[in-house]
Amino acid sequence: MSLTRRRSLGLLATAALLVSACGGSATPSPSAAAASVAPASVAPASAAASPSAAASPSAAAGPSITGTAYQAVPVANVATKPLVVAEWQSPDTFNPYYAQANVDIEMATPALLGLINTANDLKYFGDMVTEVPLVSNGDVVTTGTGMTVNYKLKPGMKWSDGSAITCKDVEATWKWQMDKDQVGLAGGTIGYENITAVDTSTATNCLVTFNAVYEGYLGLFSPLLPAAYIATVPVKDAPTKLYPLTNLKSGVYSGPYIPTDYKADAQLNYTVNPNYLTIHPEAKLGFPGMIFKIYGSADAMKAGYDAGEYDLAMDMNMSDIPSLQGKNNVLAKDGTTYEQLSINNATLTKKFGAADLSTIKQAIALGINKSDITGRVLGGTVDPAANNVSPLYWYHVDVPANAFDPAKANSLLDAAGWVAGADGIRAKNGVKLALNFCTTTRAYRADSLSVYASNMKAIGIQANISAPYGAVTSTVLFGGWDAEAADTPCNLIHGTYDVGMFAWVSPLDPLGSYNVYTCGGIPDAAPHNGQNDTRTCDPAVDAIWNAVKGNVDFAKVGDAMAQWQQYYNKNVVEIPLFLWKDVYLVNPKLQNVTGNPTTSGVLWNVQDWWLQP
Amino acid sequence: MSRYIVRRVIGAIPVLFLISFMIYGILLIAPGGPEARFAQNPKITAGQIEAFRKRWGLDQPLPIQYCRWLGACNPDNTGLAVFISDQGLPNFLPSFLGGGDNGILHGDLGFSIKDGRPVTVVIGERILPTFILAGTAWVIWLTIALLAGMYQAVRRYGLFDSVMTVVSYVGLALPTFWLGIMLLTLFASGLKWFPAGGMFSSRDVPIFGTPEYWAFIGQQPVFAFVDLVKHLVLPVITLVAVSIAGDSRFVRAAMLDSLGQDYVRTARAKGVPERSVVMKHAFRNALLPIVTNIGLEIPFLFTGAIVTETIFSWPGMGRLSIEATNAYDYPVLMGVLLIAALLTVFANLLADVLYALVDPRISYG
Numbered sequence: 011m012s013l014t015r016r017r018s019l020g021l022l023a024t025a026a027l028l029v030s031a032c033g034g035s036a037t038p039s040p041s042a043a044a045a046s047v048a049p050a051s052v053a054p055a056s057a058a059a060s061p062s063a064a065a066s067p068s069a070a071a072g073p074s075i076t077g078t079a080y081q082a083v084p085v086a087n088v089a090t091k092p093l094v095v096a097e098w099q100s101p102d103t104f105n106p107y108y109a110q111a112n113v114d115i116e117m118a119t120p121a122l123l124g125l126i127n128t129a130n131d132l133k134y135f136g137d138m139v140t141e142v143p144l145v146s147n148g149d150v151v152t153t154g155t156g157m158t159v160n161y162k163l164k165p166g167m168k169w170s171d172g173s174a175i176t177c178k179d180v181e182a183t184w185k186w187q188m189d190k191d192q193v194g195l196a197g198g199t200i201g202y203e204n205i206t207a208v209d210t211s212t213a214t215n216c217l218v219t220f221n222a223v224y225e226g227y228l229g230l231f232s233p234l235l236p237a238a239y240i241a242t243v244p245v246k247d248a249p250t251k252l253y254p255l256t257n258l259k260s261g262v263y264s265g266p267y268i269p270t271d272y273k274a275d276a277q278l279n280y281t282v283n284p285n286y287l288t289i290h291p292e293a294k295l296g297f298p299g300m301i302f303k304i305y306g307s308a309d310a311m312k313a314g315y316d317a318g319e320y321d322l323a324m325d326m327n328m329s330d331i332p333s334l335q336g337k338n339n340v341l342a343k344d345g346t347t348y349e350q351l352s353i354n355n356a357t358l359t360k361k362f363g364a365a366d367l368s369t370i371k372q373a374i375a376l377g378i379n380k381s382d383i384t385g386r387v388l389g390g391t392v393d394p395a396a397n398n399v400s401p402l403y404w405y406h407v408d409v410p411a412n413a414f415d416p417a418k419a420n421s422l423l424d425a426a427g428w429v430a431g432a433d434g435i436r437a438k439n440g441v442k443l444a445l446n447f448c449t450t451t452r453a454y455r456a457d458s459l460s461v462y463a464s465n466m467k468a469i470g471i472q473a474n475i476s477a478p479y480g481a482v483t484s485t486v487l488f489g490g491w492d493a494e495a496a497d498t499p500c501n502l503i504h505g506t507y508d509v510g511m512f513a514w515v516s517p518l519d520p521l522g523s524y525n526v527y528t529c530g531g532i533p534d535a536a537p538h539n540g541q542n543d544t545r546t547c548d549p550a551v552d553a554i555w556n557a558v559k560g561n562v563d564f565a566k567v568g569d570a571m572a573q574w575q576q577y578y579n580k581n582v583v584e585i586p587l588f589l590w591k592d593v594y595l596v597n598p599k600l601q602n603v604t605g606n607p608t609t610s611g612v613l614w615n616v617q618d619w620w621l622q623p
Numbered sequence: 624m625s626r627y628i629v630r631r632v633i634g635a636i637p638v639l640f641l642i643s644f645m646i647y648g649i650l651l652i653a654p655g656g657p658e659a660r661f662a663q664n665p666k667i668t669a670g671q672i673e674a675f676r677k678r679w680g681l682d683q684p685l686p687i688q689y690c691r692w693l694g695a696c697n698p699d700n701t702g703l704a705v706f707i708s709d710q711g712l713p714n715f716l717p718s719f720l721g722g723g724d725n726g727i728l729h730g731d732l733g734f735s736i737k738d739g740r741p742v743t744v745v746i747g748e749r750i751l752p753t754f755i756l757a758g759t760a761w762v763i764w765l766t767i768a769l770l771a772g773m774y775q776a777v778r779r780y781g782l783f784d785s786v787m788t789v790v791s792y793v794g795l796a797l798p799t800f801w802l803g804i805m806l807l808t809l810f811a812s813g814l815k816w817f818p819a820g821g822m823f824s825s826r827d828v829p830i831f832g833t834p835e836y837w838a839f840i841g842q843q844p845v846f847a848f849v850d851l852v853k854h855l856v857l858p859v860i861t862l863v864a865v866s867i868a869g870d871s872r873f874v875r876a877a878m879l880d881s882l883g884q885d886y887v888r889t890a891r892a893k894g895v896p897e898r899s900v901v902m903k904h905a906f907r908n909a910l911l912p913i914v915t916n917i918g919l920e921i922p923f924l925f926t927g928a929i930v931t932e933t934i935f936s937w938p939g940m941g942r943l944s945i946e947a948t949n950a951y952d953y954p955v956l957m958g959v960l961l962i963a964a965l966l967t968v969f970a971n972l973l974a975d976v977l978y979a980l981v982d983p984r985i986s987y988g
Binding site: 101102250255273279301303304305307309310314316489493 | 820826
């Protein structure tokens with residue numbers, strides 16, 4: 011029974027998420043950023059089958075972050091033709107470290123492994139290491155302000171070119187990212203910049219020294235790059251010449267399927283990695299190769315399923331579910347992207363005063379009927395969310411939701427002195443309680459605007475949903491600091507909105523959200539690359555997030571995240587609306603497709619896939 | 624004639640130069656840019672974004688960027704030295720004469736910012752697929768348009784003319800994206816008669832354009848041809864349906880004009896058979912505007928159809944154009960637009976040359 015495991019690519023995850031959050035479209039979204047965080051994720055030992063999994067002593071201590079329950083159905087048939095998976099977007103790169111879109115990660119996933127990966131139940135497992143390094147198993151040791159992590163490589167592993175996988179590859183991957191000529195790393199150098207040394211004195215015990223406690227160490231080295239290969243390309247040329255799309259055969263890989271030919275907007279072919287069994291000896295591949303078929307649109311891809319052109323289609327979400335009616339084997343799994351209403355503290359404070367900020371936010375949260383969005387606008391394809399943290403995450407806690415209660419919202423506003431005028435809109439000291447709602451032109455978002463207007467009117471708040479507010483292009487809403495003028499309405503980074511509806515990725519590694527909620531993440535100050543668009547700034551919040559950042563004891567991290575989730579809902583940092591669905595079309599005969607809400611994606615266990623005869 | 628052609632070719636050079644300058648300027652002053660992809664990624668620092676801009680020359684003033692793209696400036700130099708090649712001579716000179724090797728003047732279209740591949744490779748691999756799709760559709764719709772337009776003119780206000788007029792306007796009014804999706808839904812998803820997208824069957828045929836593909840054609844030519852035709856059917860129908868109207872109406876109008884001329888009436892009065900009247904007297908004289916129209920359609924054979932290629936997942940120039948636009952991939956966009964401009968200029972020249980062939984009264988001597 012072959013167990014699975016697969017790359018974490020987590021890192022790269024970075025940008026990747028972006029697109030996913032945005033929804034099928036190629037347009038990047040804020041989610042991306044958050045996504046990037048994902049790197050932190052990655053994981054622990056997998057299930058029973060996985061040698062590393064069950065053996066991990068860590069599972070017993072602290073939160074359960076390892077020990078996946080995933081069990082693959084053993085391969086009982088090897089197909090004569092390759093596996094065909096479908097996408098409707100083209101890759102920009104095959105190197106996950108430069109990935110700016112989900113599709114880049116998806117295509118690299120079968121070919122490049124990380125040291126640690128995340129299973130479909132979000133448990134960490136060792137993909138290339140014998141055990142997930144944790145404080146509890148002695149692989150992670152804090153030393154004053156720093157720490158050491160012992161990544162224990164599996165013995166005997168080989169790259170696709172037959173060379174040995176050793177600690178020198180770990181060291182090279184670190185140095186490659188920190189090179190002064192490096193440009194365009196999607197995940198930046200966070201975490202790697204804290205590394206001061208990699209001990210390469212042994213081939214498999216890779217002792218990595220950090221000058222600070224870095225909670226996201228599980229997401230590093232995803233994927234691991236081959237030292238000998240990356241040395242052949244000057245770092246400054248790496249974006250175009252390392253794993254070049256024009257000659258993917260020149261690359262060196264570790265995953266079960268390695269790329270051979272690529273034609274843009276058409277197809278990417280893979281063949282079996284002859285040395286994959288040195289990494290996972292128990293594996294038995296169910297296909298002689300693999301094909302990524304690239305369609306021009308999601309509609310064409312869906313039609314291709316009916317025509318039997320592929321075995322699995324990806325890159326769809328809840329919006330696609332209605333158009334998949336009648337197709338058999340639609341797999342819809344909870345994702346980690348959440349749709350939210352982001353409330354801008356800065357503009358609300360400026361308009362209505364700091365004293366009433368909390369009251370107004372509470373009123374908005376109580377006045378929004380999430381069921382109108384999930385039920386009427388999205389046809390019941392998703393459920394209202396109480397929290398922005400996926401229930402699948404190990405640090406998720408149940409917190410009291412701000413349930414729909416317009417009467418209570420009215421009471422709060424009445425008590426605060428906001429009096430309804432003849433038009434039903436409240437005012438105080440001559441200031442009308444009017445909010446500028448912003449979102450993108452995506453259909454369900456644009457449709458939601460009228461719901462908000464109606465909900466808000468019921469509690470005496472005027473929702474401005476017409477130009478220049480309301481539905482704007484993604485370019486405007488998500489446009490960068492330099493790309494959009496400071497007074498452009500509905501731009502997140504400039505904070506020219508009151509309430510914004512968009513998607514974000516809540517990363518498995520909580521550290522990924524650090525920059526989204528702490529004072530230092532407010533993008534108003536140069537270099538304007540913070541993600542704290544709500545302008546949330548509270549010393550108590552910073553304290554919570556610093557506790558997350560400075561711990562490798564996951565019990566303490568879990569405690570801090572529990573505090574955060576309480577704070578998040580109580581203080582209406584955002585209004586989480588619903589969690590997205592990751593939707594796939596799957597050949598009914600294809601086995602072991604489980605999905606995976608992390609950046610590892612549905613292909614995380616592609617080595618276990620096989621077709622029933 | 625040859626002097627005329629040479630004169631036109633020389634005259635086209637400043638036109639193309641001006642076009643390239645205008646396109647470049649419009650592209651780069653448009654809001655956004657390739658670095659916008661990093662805007663919402665907190666892990667990308669401002670320094671990294673700046674390094675990215677520098678790597679692609681986006682940190683330079685617009686004239687310098689254009690100058691580099693053109694090949695008159697050396698990207699490795701600064702100040703006035705930008706005009707000097709690494710060999711110490713003006714950069715615009717051919718490299719074998721001591722000039723530079725970058726830019727369009729030296730045959731270098733640069734690299735795609737999106738995926739890092741040379742623009743010549745990116746564009747080169749799209750030309751044949753687009754030519755196959757657009758060429759097939761063009762030949763079919765042109766043939767139908769010529770025959771239908773002529774017959775409509777000859778049988779003006781007859782049943783065929785009335786039906787074709789209605790059909791033409793319906794075709795003209797059909798949005799390409801709608802028709803394409805309808806065809807996909809009906810014939811690929813529903814009846815499963817034709818594939819939903821691409822230009823070859825993924826499981827059975829090697830990737831188009833690779834050495835394996837050409838070898839496969841040698842081994843199984845019939846299978847490969849049938850497979851290609853099956854993938855062509857739906858996009859070709861889409862293109863033909865929406866394009867036939869324009870040409871058939873044009874031919875009809877030109878023929879009607881010609882049929883009303885005195886020399887046609889004279890020919891009929893002389894007892895010339897109707898077939899000869901139509902083909903030799905009317906049609907040949909109607910050809911001038913038709914040739915002009917056809918000439919202007921030639922660039923389409925290479926620039927492709929954006930919507931149709933996207934709907935049917937055809938890996939051609941049209942799809943490349945829209946993706947390069949979305950990604951602010953300036954080098955690829957410049958390459959595509961320059962080729963389109965080049966083809967338009969020379970298609971006009973070709974049409975002018977053809978005038979002389981179809982109308983003996985015209986001479987460029």
